[in-house]
Amino acid sequence: MKRRNFSPFGYFLFFINVAAVVTCAVLVYSAIDGMNTAAIAAIMLAVVVTLAALCTLVDFIRRRFIDGKITDEIASATARMAHGDYSVRLNPRHQYNNYDEYDVIMVNLNSLAAELAKIEMMNSDFISNVSHEIKTPLSVISNYAAALKKGGLDEDTREKYITTLTGASKRLSDLVVNVLKLNKLEHSNIAADLKEFDLAESLRNSILDFEEAVDGKNLQLDCDIDELSLYSDKSLLETVWHNLISNAVKFTPEGGRITVSVKNENGYAVVSVSDTGCGIAGDTGERIFDKFYQGDTSHAQEGNGLGLAMVKRVIDILGGEISVSSKVGEGSTFTVKLKGLK
Secondary structure: OOOOOOOOHHHHHHHHHHHHHHHHHHHHHHHHOOOOHHHHHHHHHHHHHHHHHHHHHHHHHHHHHHHHHHHHHHHHHHHHHHOOOOOOOOOOOOOHHHOOHHHHHHHHHHHHHHHHHHHHHHHHHHHHHHHHHHHHHHHHHHHHHHHHHHOOOOHHHHHHHHHHHHHHHHHHHHHHHHHHHHHHHHHOOOOOOOEEEEHHHHHHHHHHOOHHHHHHOOOEEEEEEOOOEEEEOHHHHHHHHHHHHHHHHHHOOOOOEEEEEEEEEOOEEEEEEEEOOOOOOHHHHOOOOOOOOOOOOOOOOOOOOOHHHHHHHHHHHOOOEEEEEEEOOOEEEEEEEEOOEO
8 A cells, every 4th residue: 555645744744853953053143243263163052052952852752752652552562463453453643645654554554464364364263174074084984894794784784784884984094085185275376277178078078987976876967168279287287167066066956957068158168057056045155165164054965165166266376256146945057167178
């Protein structure tokens, strides 16, 4: 934030101070004019020293009781922030259009404190959510492993328990992998590996990965894919396609419909993934790309709330756009808009 309108008050005071010193010196010199040179020099030296001491005293008082108060307030605020208190807020002394340097510093410190408070809350939520997501599969693994250890189970029950253990361990493994991926995307300076590739083929291959899941739920899959080539990062975009299609399959009830389309719209590659699932409420849609946020608070569907966060980060890295439109009970459409068509 830059300083706003120029304020002449401080410079005016400085001018008055200098003018007063010069005037006093001239008046004294006029009064002693005619005396011998040595006397004039001695008197003028005494006058200059006195006036300099007086100016120093005035400047000390100004700094101590005006600037000193402000700097003490700023120092106290930064000390509190250094000890983890991000609730501190400073009140600028002037109106917005007349901010001085101290006001700008105060406003910037307020913004910093607010951002640090947000980061602290996000870290706290992250730890809480990771703990919850780890605890659930670990509890399943512990309980079913203990049951298997006891023995005495018939073959069907034993197979059921083993399947449950395998699913829980995979869920735990997926969580760890996704946390590491998202951490790398968020905190590493990832340079996109831009190359020309067949966008249509990439998307079709991603769809084929879910063929078994689609058939298992008897879903209708409609594809409207134009043959397009894109200059972008194929590997990163496959993460996007995987998560969007996975969510569409996961949240679409048996017998529902999923539609995937790729179009050239005004020089942009536009990829849409639609479903006829449960849909997203308005307040949920605002947070759908947040880490660990799950619109299904009942956790009836498996997931850890990291997929869409990764999708958003990838799209940001590639300079694209992603949006979602949805109606509760009717389904959702995720639309990705990318530059780089060839």
